[in-house]
Amino acid sequence: MERTLTNFIRALRSSEVRVSTGEALDATRAVALIGYGDRTLLKESLGCVLAKSEQEKQVHDRLFDLYFSHSESKSKSDSNNEEFQPEDGESQPAPENLIELMQSGDEAAISTAMERAAEAAGIDDIRFSTQVAYYAQQIVKQMGGEGLQERLLEALQGREPQDEADAQELIDIRRDLTMRARERAERAFDVFGAGETQQFRDDFAAEKRLNALDRYDMERMKILIAKIAKRLAVKHSRRRKKRNRGQLDVRRTMRANAGLDGVPFNVIWRQKKKDRPKIVAICDVSGSVAQYVRFLLLLLYSLADAVPDIHAFAFSHRLKPVDDILADNEFEQAMTKIIREMGMGSTDYGQAWSDLKVGHESIIDRRTTVIVLGDGRSNYGDPRADLFREFAQRAKSMIWLNPEGRPLWGTGDSAIPRYLPFCSQMSHVATLKDLERAVDEVLAAYG
């Protein structure tokens, strides 16, 4: 039984539920306390020992059902079903037994035999969906499939009408057997492999160019962004603590020790106040850049815990604040609305800066990080770099995220070289990873 539990824990680990050795031991102790008898009780208990968040609990419950659905048949029949027992070592069971077993139609016996064969084939090592066929084959082999094959060949070569019928029956048995083995292997893949495949896909999606993502990827990206946001929030909320500077705070020390006859038992140090991050995102939502804006805004707004003070503006021709739209609508709807309202007309950076200057200049102060997301392609209009410089001087820092690669900066109608001198940083952002790094740096600057 220990093995069942260990393998279950391995399955959990492969699905991103981090189970430590200590927790594994706890699980063993919990099982010793409550026993295997009651399935729901076991599920609840293991869930409460092994899973450490609501999300992990869901993964746990799903895997528990998958995993124990087959281990149940194994354990149940361990005791009462001994007729089909492959011997240790390499020896395969005789084909007669297999044929008899399959003909008997005894589901319990068949699944017991299947479990044994699956275990002998090392099915729990399965990692990728492409391995399903291989493991299914191994299971069939462990159950005596080779003997069956020989019998089948014999029967096919026979000339008697009886042989014909036998052959047909053997073919049916083999098909049935293969199907069951496949099912078993697929279930094992769901338990042990699906998590790692997921991980692989996530890594792949994070490295993919943002504008090359299709509909199918969007859901995955949303989950990924939520994960990234959580990671950044944890990382940066930690440093929001004020740090001692080693200077005595005389006033507060005296007050704290007034009750002790003024003897300074409790010494209070002066503390440094930290700025909370304040971000103003200015996004070009013209066709070529809109897709990137979607991800930047999604990431920024998922960060609400770490950065309470976020303002967003969108423009292509005229610039408008979009905070209200984002607050009142579901994200996808909000994006559609923003692009519909603001995305029309030819891009004009100069106009956008003067709109910002006239209507919203006061939003930028020395604590503000301004993030501009755009390609700087202003249709040969006046880029108004003078206004941009003013903003840069007011702000704590000016970060420009450019979806275009460095070689393209300044080509054609790109006004990037005019803005470049005033940016604290200009980086090429093509993938989710780039985006994460950029936002990480912005937050780190407030550390």
Next chain:
Amino acid sequence: MAKDISTGYEPLTSIEAVTSGLATVGYISTREISTSVFLAHGLRKPILIEGPAGVGKTDLAQSLAKWLDLPVLRLQCYEGLDEGKALYEWKYGKQLLYTQILKEKLNELIGSADNLSQSLGKLSSFEDLFFSEQFLESRPLLTAMQQPAGSVLLIDEIDKSDEEFEAFLLEVLSDYQVTVPEIGTIRANVPPIVILTSNNVRELGDALKRRCLHLHIGFPDAARERMIVQARVPDVTESLLKQLVSFVQGVRETDVKKRPSISETVDWARTLLLMHANALDENFVRSTLNVLLKHESDIAAVSKEVPRLVREAAGPDKAGRTSSGYPDLG
């Protein structure tokens, strides 16, 4: 884990015992909650409870203590909470006072000493006296360790405390011991049952999570909520109870910022009782919505839905089903 001394945890023999025991003090438990409590005792591990505000996280600890007849020690966490407030503190004032008294007696006391080293020896023995348990002000964590028959230690809203404090808790939670440098290590004879609650203001560290059993308490289903309200507000009539619970369940399904939790349902039941309401009435509901909902925009949004929700809440009697679709268990 047989122990010679008697502890207060004997009633925790089985999961059913936990459920029925908690019911005797008015806490309607679920199987999940009872399992966690049972395992927490069996494995000697703290329980970390997460869930929305007002679903009975803190109440579980209080009820558990009440049922087991043990002291409950509550440590409310907040930003800046430190060891001095959580564990122990030296009674500076008292130490100071005693020093003053000693000063006058000083000559008398070391008068008998022949030389410097002897008088130094005498003085240092007084020093030790100052840092003894007599001058130790124990705070919740230390007090919990010192209870002879065990206790329930409630560390409330751990997510509001700082990372440093969380790290400091690790020693206490894994070994049930506390180290006071001047005195030594104080170990709990009977480890307390520790319950931590979190509203998920920030993500807790993995190290802390690993040491705890995880329990999520969510909003209850209609049947359990009725039992809870019944237990808390026994005077409420059967029909009103049914209606108000299915109304609240209906409100939870609408798109509100802060969904009403059990404590709000109970408050509302009390309110309706005070107003001598026998059945839900649109005007009654509108005028008391502020008990149930805490945001102006929520109240405005739900106000519009009141007629529908009241109709649905009154529904089971006529249509024979509750709004949540569950068979009627009341």
